[in-house]
Amino acid sequence: MQTRLLLVEDDPEIARVVRDMFVRDGYHVTWATTGLEGWEDFQEAHYDIALVDLMLPEMDGFTLCKNIRWNSDIPLIIISARKEDEDKIEGLDIGADDYVAKPFSLKELKARVESQLRRWNRYQGVPRHENKSSFNGGVTIYWDQNKVHVNEEETPLTVKEFDLLRVLAQNPERIFSKEELFEHVWRQVDQDGLHTVTVHIKSLRTKLKDPVKTPQYIQTIWGKGYQFIGELL
Structure with missing residues (x-):
């Protein structure tokens, strides 16, 4: 089965490059351009990992990450131009698994995604909640x-x-x-x-x-x- 990746990024140039790389690697990628759109996409389908920018219209990335984490334990990676330690700490505190600062290399992003997926796959099959x-x-x-x-x-x-x-x-x-x-x-x-x-x-x-x-x-x-x-x- 294809790995399903949710990408929430309002910069079209960055988003297209990231999306195209993961599509070439066999991922199924859903691209949302606002926080609310990303939240709706997450609610409507199953995803294995999410990449979320912080500076998003309608709903900021912190809020989106909180909403996702309250519903799911899937890997969450923040990608953002905000490099302040406070932003990184807040992102990790609300449940993000990693924080990648812009500009980033595609190789580094791919490696971090694959690392989080390997870790996640080890624990799949252990439900967060009973039926x-x-x-x-x-x-x-x-x-x-x-x-x-x-x-x-x-x-x-x-x-x-x-x-x-x-x-x-x-x-x-x-x-x-x-x-x-x-x-x-x-x-x-x-x-x-x-x-x-x-x-x-x-x-x-x-x-x-x-x-x-x-x-x-x-x-x-x-x-x-x-x-x-x-x-x-």
Whole structure:
């Protein structure tokens, strides 16, 4: 099978050269020119590795990398003209596996991609999450079926409600702001979307039978956002 590579780069000259090199080497390359486009592409297909620029329109590379990492453990390589140590540290802190500064040689980039893929392939077959997770209080999430049972009865969730539950429950130690959840689930950057998140969280809590004052699953962290606190059985 072809290795699927997601390239998110708004400079057409750099992107075409990088894309053409990997296509010649037998990769299937998807090229996105904005952060939002890259996030949509990632959501719609399976990829083995992603190359992400930092200075992107619509959604910056840091945010895109965070969104990808919350959903997947695939290798992530940042390619950027920003050479400050702070940018490199932030990139690695949010889950990137490597940082390649522009200008770079194609041979070096190819070598780094192949190195990350070798490392990734060693651990493939070890799933990040089980197909099913059961929590105290009677909630069971079936990840591969996009279904939730409450007290052994299926509770229908909308697509957005399940996506919200997925990102929260699969990253239980993290507090997500409304802005982050809106960007991640709705794939948009819009301050007006914060009310949308509030409404969907309220609906999700109702369906999970999770009271706001004594939550078992979704806790409001005042002034910061939401955190999943469910206890696995």
